[in-house]
Amino acid sequence: MxxxxxxxxxxxxxxxxxxxxxxxxxxxxxxxxxxxxxxxxxxxxxxxxxxxxxxxxxxxxxxxxxxxxVNFEALIITLSVVGGAVLLAVAVCCACCCCRRKRSRKPDKSEERAAREREERRIRQEERRAEMKSRHDEIRKKYGLFKEENPYARFENN
Incomplete structure (x- = not known):
């Protein structure tokens, strides 16, 4: 026994x-x-x-x-570092996914406002350009510097 x-x-x-x-x-x-x-x-x-x-x-x-x-101390340190790295990687991936999803939805109000302001500035600039061109054309006509593209073009179009 x-x-x-x-x-x-x-x-x-x-x-x-x-x-x-x-x-x-x-x-x-x-x-x-x-x-x-x-x-x-x-x-x-x-x-x-x-x-x-x-x-x-x-x-x-x-x-x-x-x-x-491997002693127990090194094992604990290694597992802690690996665990921390995994948690950090998961957190970064989640943050990237959330940011990408937020960006792809629709532009927010500040982006829409900025786009609207850019468009308004572009329109004002075109108006100023057209106004300056007409002023310059008037000055050229006044001093006889206005160049017509082709003096015979008036007759061909009629």
Missing amino acids: SGGTAASESGSGQGACSQNTNRTCEECLKNVSCLWCHTSKACLDYPVSRILPPSSLCKLSSARWGVCW
Whole structure:
């Protein structure tokens, strides 16, 4: 009976971790519920009730979980940076989509007003140009400088 109990303990998460103490990190982390402490070379049960293992159990810089080549501190920093970058990218994409949708709807009142003012200025400028041309033509006629396009054109059109 005692042999069956040891086999069942190694298969479950409770006793299996402490059996790998003073062995290698790879052997300890084969069980996903285990945490390897590099400084004490201890294989410990991961404290499931807490997200981060307490420093009394093992310092974050020495703790390994999942893979042996990354300590828990570097894993947390890396995941934080990647998570922040993903959130930032999603926020930028949402902002771009909202701006594009707002721009494509219809021009707002200030844009309509600016377009109306541009059109009014263009019309006033054309009127001024026509007025200046007529004044210049009158002055040219007065001093005999008015050039008719073709003196015979009057006869051809009739």
